Amino acid sequence: MAKIGIISPPTLGHVNPFLILGKALIKRGHDVVFFQQIDMKDKIEHAGITFRRIGKSLPSDSIKTVQKELGHKHGLEAMRFWMKQQIGLFKMWFIDLPKLIDHENLDCLLVDQSDPVGACVAEYKNIPFITVCMGLDLDWEEGIPPFFLDWEYGEDEKQIIRNKIGFKNFVRDFQPLFDYVNKKREEYQISSYDYTKTLYPVSPIAQIAQMPEFLDYPRKQKPEIFHNTGPFIDEDPVADIGFPYEKLNGKPLVYISLGTILNMRSDVFEMIGESFSDIHAQLLISTGNKTTEISTDVLPEDTIICEYVPQRKVLEKASLCITHGGMNTVMDALSQGVPVLVIPISFDQPGTAARIKYKKAGEFIKFSTLSKEVINETVKKIMNDPAYYEKAKEMQKAFSELNGLETAIHIIEKKIKDHV
Numbered sequence: 001m002a003k004i005g006i007i008s009p010p011t012l013g014h015v016n017p018f019l020i021l022g023k024a025l026i027k028r029g030h031d032v033v034f035f036q037q038i039d040m041k042d043k044i045e046h047a048g049i050t051f052r053r054i055g056k057s058l059p060s061d062s063i064k065t066v067q068k069e070l071g072h073k074h075g076l077e078a079m080r081f082w083m084k085q086q087i088g089l090f091k092m093w094f095i096d097l098p099k100l101i102d103h104e105n106l107d108c109l110l111v112d113q114s115d116p117v118g119a120c121v122a123e124y125k126n127i128p129f130i131t132v133c134m135g136l137d138l139d140w141e142e143g144i145p146p147f148f149l150d151w152e153y154g155e156d157e158k159q160i161i162r163n164k165i166g167f168k169n170f171v172r173d174f175q176p177l178f179d180y181v182n183k184k185r186e187e188y189q190i191s192s193y194d195y196t197k198t199l200y201p202v203s204p205i206a207q208i209a210q211m212p213e214f215l216d217y218p219r220k221q222k223p224e225i226f227h228n229t230g231p232f233i234d235e236d237p238v239a240d241i242g243f244p245y246e247k248l249n250g251k252p253l254v255y256i257s258l259g260t261i262l263n264m265r266s267d268v269f270e271m272i273g274e275s276f277s278d279i280h281a282q283l284l285i286s287t288g289n290k291t292t293e294i295s296t297d298v299l300p301e302d303t304i305i306c307e308y309v310p311q312r313k314v315l316e317k318a319s320l321c322i323t324h325g326g327m328n329t330v331m332d333a334l335s336q337g338v339p340v341l342v343i344p345i346s347f348d349q350p351g352t353a354a355r356i357k358y359k360k361a362g363e364f365i366k367f368s369t370l371s372k373e374v375i376n377e378t379v380k381k382i383m384n385d386p387a388y389y390e391k392a393k394e395m396q397k398a399f400s401e402l403n404g405l406e407t408a409i410h411i412i413e414k415k416i417k418d419h420v
Contacts, residue, residue: 001028001029001030001031002030002031002107002108002413002416002420003030003031003032003033003104003105003106003107003108004022004025004030004031004032004033004106004107004108004109004110004412004416005032005033005034005035005101005104005106005108005109005110005118005127006018006021006022006032006033006034006035006036006049006109006110007034007035007036007054007097007109007110007111007112007115007117007118008036008111008112008114008115008132008134009112009114009115010036010037010039010040010055011067011260012260012288013134013135013259013260013326013327013328014112014114014134014135015036015040015043015044016328017134017210017231017232017328018034018110018112018132018134019034019043019044019047019049020232020233020234020405021110021132021232021405021408021409022034022047022049023047023048023049023234024232024235024405024409025409025412026048026049028409028413031050032049032050033049033050033051033052033104033106034049034050034051034052035052035054035097035100035101035118036051036052036053036054037053037054037055037058038053038055038056038058039064041053052100052104053096054092054093054096054097054100055089055092055093055096056092056096057092058089058092066085067260067264068264069081070082070345070346072265073345073346074345074346074367074368075345075346075350075367075368076148076173076346078345078346078347079148079173079174079346079347080173082346082347083173083174083176083177086177087176087177087180090116090117090180090181090184093117094117094120094121094184097117097118097121098121098124098125101121101125101127102125106127107127107128107416107420108127108128108129108130108412108415108416108419108420109121109122109127109128109129109130110129110130110132110412111129111130111131111132111203112131112132112133112134113131113132113133113134113137113138113199113200113202113207114134114135114138114199114200115200116181116200116201119131119200119201119202119203120181120184120185120188120190120201121188123185123188123190123201124188124190128205128415128416128419128420129203129205130203130205130206130207130208130411130412130415131202131203131206131207131208132207132208132209132408133207133208133209133210133211134210134327134328135210135211135326135327135347135348135352136211136216136327136348136351136352136355137209137211137216137219137222137226138198138199138200138348139197139198139199139202139207139221139222139223139226140167140196140197140198140199141219141220141221142160142163142164142167143155143160143163143217143218143219143220143221144163144217144219145159145162145163145166145217145351145354146163146166146167146170146351147347147348147351148170148346148347148348148350148351149166149350149351149354150344150350150351150353150354150364150366151163151166151354152354152357152358153217153218153354153358167196171195171196178195181193181195181200181201182195185201203225204225205225205415205418205419206225206227206411206412206415207223207225207226207227208227208229208408208411208412209226209227209228209229210229210230210231210232210327210328210331210404211228211327211331212228212229212230212231212331212398212399212402212404213228214359214395214398215330215331215334215355215359215395216228216355217355217358227407227408227411229402229404229405229407229408229411230399230402230403230404230407231328231331231332231335231399231402231404232404232405232408233312233404233405235405243306243309243310243314244304244306247302247304248282248304248317249282249302251280251281251282251302252280252281252282252319252320252383253281253282253284253314253317253318253319253320254276254281254282254283254284254318254319254320254321254322254379255284255286255309255311255314255315255318255320255321255322255333255338256269256272256283256284256285256286256321256322256323257285257286257288257309257311257321257322257323257324257326257329258288258322258323258324258343259288259323259324259325259326259329259345260288266293266294266295268343268370269285269287269294270294270295270298270299271370271371271372271375272322272372272375273285273294273298273299273300273303274298274299274372275372275373275375275376275379276300276376276379277300277376278376279376279379279380279383281300281319281320281383282300282302282303282304283299283300283302283303283304284303284304284306284309284314284318285303285304285305285306286306286307286308286309286311287305287306287307288307288308311329311332312332312335312336315332315333315336315338316336318333318336318338319338319383320338320339320340320341320379320382320383321333321338321339321340321341322340322341322343322379323340323341323342323343324342324343324344324345324349325342325343325344325345325348325349325350325352325353325356325364326349326352327348327352330342330352330356331399333392334361334392334395334396334399335395335396335399335400336396337389337392337393337395337396338392339361339362339382339388339389339391339392340356340361340362340392341362341363341364341365341375341378341379341382342356342362342363342364342365343364343365343367343370344364344366344367345367350364359391359395360387360388360391361388361391361392361395362382362388362392363378363381363382365378
């Protein structure tokens with residue numbers, strides 16, 4: 001059996017799917033090591049995966065500090081802030097990761113597509129690596145709008161030119177980040193990567209994406225080694241002991257989960273709550289943390305607020321999901337036949353939101369136009385139109401035919417056999 005390393009951004013939307021994948025690989029007899037910041041240590045070890053600390057000079061609450069500041073930014077402002085944080089983070093990771101890998105004798109490294117450090121170090125150390133995409137596919141293609149924008153897909157010349165201009169502007173703004181990564185590659189004496197084709201370096205042997213092909217825009221330049229497997233579903237999920245099912249009162253249930261950035265914005269939760277003043281529904285809010293203090297005075301009386309919920313089980317009972325556009329929540333909702341209202345803030349969330357609208361499985365609201373009136377109008381639009389539910393049911397059937405976790409493991413084991 002193989003020894004497999006994992007590296008990903010230090011956010012739950014990326015770490016959690018890797019934990020599911022890591023646990024499944026351990027069940028198959030492999031040895032799995034997760035290289036991550038101290039904030040994630042308990043979560044990783046609780047999953048039975050070996051933890052190795054990177055970013056050793058960072059304080060234990062560094063992730064929450066950055067996320068709190070990001071919660072008050074959106075769009076390109078948020079991404080520019082993120083870029084500055086990323087360069088500082090990567091500098092520390094480039095120091096720590098090569099030393100840690102030298103002590104592990106890895107056969108393969110699983111690298112999140114949003115992390116350039118793992119790919120560069122793997123090439124430097126001659127370790128086969130596989131790129132894993134937890135969100136949107138970040139490979140560039142002129143027919144596909146840039147991932148960080150909520151632009152509609154289209155094939156006419158004006159839309160292609162628009163895509164190229166959006167991409168060109170992005171490269172201009174983020175050139176320092178791309179230059180930094182290629183400078184490290186030069187130091188490692190490995191060839192520079194082409195950031196006009198992929199956001200970060202990707203594996204030459206396999207790319208695995210949780211997002212199924214039927215949820216993406218139509219791609220025409222996808223490499224043969226790219227595999228849309230479907231979501232990684234935990235075979236042994238966290239027990240839902242303590243969830244107050246008895247508080248569900250039979251009204252149409254609206255599940256609200258805003259991710260690790262927006263969930264610190266109590267004002268957004270409150271705005272959503274106020275927008276339901278004349279809508280027959282019960283709200284279930286998952287805050288994802290202990291620090292968000294929501295004023296219940298402005299919420300419907302029967303609103304349920306929980307720190308964490310058994311998301312997939314709750315969505316089985318839901319009529320609508322309101323989310324920031326994190327891929328895991330979107331796929332959980334659609335796999336249960338639940339339409340989605342997306343409130344994207346930045347990164348690939350606008351791109352995910354645009355795909356939901358394109359597939360007619362929901363709607364989205366630009367964060368810059370967010371108001372209780374707009375939320376109220378959009379919720380009514382979805383909940384009163386059977387077409388959204390029909391499309392979500394079609395998605396549910398398509399998801400039911402996938403086994404993302406099993407498919408991903410098969411690809412990983414085959415590539416290890418072929419390249420180790």
